[in-house]
Amino acid sequence: GYYTLLMLDEQLSISERTLTTWDENIRVLQALKRAGRTNEAAVLQARANRMRVESSTLTLRNQIAEQENAIRSLLLDPDADMARGSLREQSFPESLSAGIPIDLLSNRPDVREAEYRLQKSFYDINVARAAFYPSITLSGNAGWTTSSGSVGNPSSWIANALGSVVAPIFNRGTNKANLDIARARYEENLLDFQQKLLDAGMEVNNALIAWQTANGRLALDRKQIVALKGAVHNTRLLMRNTTTNYLEVLTAQQRLLEAELSEASDRFDVIRSVISLYHALGGGR
Structure with a gap:
């Protein structure tokens, strides 16, 4: 602004x-x-x-x-x-790096957010997979323990747990369904993360292209202004010393005004493209 x-x-x-x-x-x-x-x-x-x-x-x-x-x-x-x-x-910088490492995109909040969602969904798979096992802890000297205390006969306890807890759940497919859902969400978040990287990379490339294009236009604007100033001066001389119509002077001055306004706009486009690149990289480099 x-x-x-x-x-x-x-x-x-x-x-x-x-x-x-x-x-x-x-x-x-x-x-x-x-x-x-x-x-x-x-x-x-x-x-x-x-x-x-x-x-x-x-x-x-x-x-x-x-x-x-x-x-x-x-x-x-x-x-x-x-x-x-x-x-x-x-x-503002007169030159920008043409090669920008993609890991710089990790500075972007939207890319970090997608990365964290991907990490969470990966751990959700492990949580869903852990639900297949009885809730029992290996505690070294304390042996096999649960929330209710020590397990005297682990083999018998596991058999009972599988029979009384896991089997009924398996009959309804709840644990398997939860695991499938977790895996599906992981795939979804993986695709989302990839898309965020592609979109961010496109924004960086677009900002670089915009900067290169605006600089090219700005160089042409400056040459055009020099030429048009010369045209205004020469047509004025011709008008004073020949029968040249003064409308040619007016036309040259109008074109000079347009070129100077374009130069200001293109100089702003150069600045805006640098700011866009800064945003696209999540805060620059």
């Missing part, structure tokens, strides 16, 4: 600078119109472009206010100060 706020701040700053540029453009076009070098259509086009940017700034201000309120809600403080830095000041 904080980095979303910084991205919106950056986009608002770009839009406000562009508004100043459009004001200058309108003044120049009005002067050119008086000199007979352009017409009313060019002036109206420039005013329309300015109003579109002004509308965008109003939308951005509204989004900023909503994001500030969302953060205040998370902080449980409706009066929290929203002083902050800028998007360009943020420092």
